[in-house]
Amino acid sequence: MGRFKSTSERARRAHWRDPLFYWRGAVSPSGAWQGSWIASEAGLPSDDAFSASTNTFQLQSAIPLAPPAPGGQSTDFTGSYLLDNGDGPNSYSDFEHSIHWTSALVAGVSPSFLESRFATLVEYHQWLKTQQAESWCLVTASGNSEFGRFISAGRLEFAQAPARPTLKFARRYVANKDPRTKRTAAELVEECIHAEEPYSPWTVLRCE
DSSP: OOOOOOHHHHHHHHHTTSSEEEEEEEEOTTOEEEEEEEEESSSSOOHHHHHHOOOEEEEEESSOOOSOOTTOEEEEEEEEEEEESSSOEEEEOOSEEEEEEOOOBBTTBOHHHHHHHOSSHHHHHHHHHHHTOOEEEEEEEEEEETTEEEEEEEEEEEOSTTSOOEEEEEEEEOOTTOGGGGOOHHHHHHHHHTOSSTTSGGGGOOOO
16 A cells, blocks of 8 residues: 655645746757756746756757748757756656747848848858847747656847857646646747747746
């Protein structure tokens, strides 16, 4: 007969989904995304916190993260990430990790201009250097792992050279009874666009 679990033990098991899991890293022209992640209930962690985190990841998208076609573009991430549960870092891989990103936003420049002029993220980034401007794409995701289903929202930021574009993502693990388990990456876009803080897309990943 299994032992009864105490209220505090049940609470601990339930609460591990409460934080958002923030992922941040540089994106290469080929679509490689490498960086670190942190669990936080206090918002986006600082750059120093990400740098100090030993929970690192190396993911690769199936196609380069170029300026997307009208209506957005989708692909998949594969790769692995480290997690230390108290017994040292162990490597894990998601069973499924699908992402969707929308048209880039540049002040005074229409998405159709970007899509018709630039074939790759590198060409777009080179043009941004001449404009002295910053831009970002809205990126959403959904997937499955041994820890359960998850949904994500974040920003692909195009900074000034020589820095590479940075993808900042927040992941929310959702319980089996949560209706968001069936949400696709593309379906999350509309909710993010109408968020109270559209420049912080992860704010829509409320804990339910």
